[in-house]
Amino acid sequence: MVNEDPASSPQPHKRRQRYSGKNPRRFEDKYKEHGGDAETVAKVIAGGKTPAGTHRPIMVAEVIAVLAPKPGDLAVDCTLGYGGHAQEILARISPGGKLIGLDADPIELPKTEARLRTLGFDETVFIACRSNFAGLPQILAAQNMTGADVILADLGVSSMQIDDPGRGFSVKFDGPLDMRMNPQRGQPASAVLEKIKPDALRQMLADFSDEPHAAQLAEALAGKKFSSTRPLADAVRAVLPRAGRGDYDPTVRRVFQALRIAVNDEFSALDAFLRNLPACLKPGGRVAILSFHSGEDRRVKKSFEANHRDGIYSDIAREVIRPTPAEQQSNLRSAPAKLRWAQRTQ
Secondary structure, X not given: OOOOOOOOOOOOOOOOOOOOOOOOOOHHHOHHHHOOOHHHHHHHHHOOOOXXXXXXXXXXXXXXXXXXXXXXXXXXXXXXXXXXXXXXXXXXXXXXXXXXEEEOOOOHXXXXXXHHHHOOOOOOOEEEEEOOXXXXXXXXXXXXXXXXXXXXXXXXXXHHHHHOHHHOOOOOOOOEOOOOOOOOOOOOHHHHHHHOOHHHHHHHHHHHHOOOOHHHHHHHHOOOOOOEHHHHHHHHHHHOOXXXXXXXXXXXXXXXXXXXXXXXXXXXXXXXXXXXXXXXXXXXXXXXXXXXXXXXXXXXXXXXXXXXXXXXXXXXXXXXXXXXXXXXXXXXXXXXXXXXXXXXXX
């Protein structure tokens, strides 16, 4: 009797995992979207949503119009994300130009670098650097560059981060209460919330998200242990008065926003970026910043106005630029975006 080699014997067919129902709800089950199935992706986009694992760049035409990148320019995308804005800028600075892409996320940055490489942008035209945008002066110095012609900063959280339950940013699905842009640094949101005192949490909610129920929420949440996102969202809802509370999910989102800003020290990084920004621009260089809530926009507006008064910027946006109604309808996440720009004096 001949012993059959197990390695050569036929292997049973392994069926692909299926999800229940017509449409998948869990991020992990959206394999058609993750795999780039054209028909499924088109349906998701037609519904004003973003396919799982991707990100749709916001106000691309408006960003390109105010930055006016041209062949030979040195450009910096301070928040590379999925690379949508960077791809459009790269197409316009060739030949002779170069783009430096910054991102603090060690999970998404390699994916985006690989994606742009497959589009033909090699090391001679595109450099990826793992850094927060506050580190822009150091990045330029390391590349022996004195300044950039074009700088873009999109301050929004990418859809890849929001939609992945494992990152802990979203209120839609239960996941670990983390919220770190770089999971290798700092403390997760659960640790911050467990250690914080009520007064400090009240101040955080008021300053970082303009939360009107900051005092009540701080008393109920400070010092409590929440290991995942859903119990925290439920606890927030339980604090609000039952009579006439209407839609309380905006409050949940504001609490998550404030925690995310605190965990990643976002306002300190933004203040440092704005302070160093003029020195990172060549004479006549242009900067565009996309913000997504009032705390960010106030900082950008005040910095641009102060530098304009001092003659450092020759021109700035007089009014904030918003997405068109058509874009807001086709990409629901674009609705809160605000675009401001400035130009360095020659």
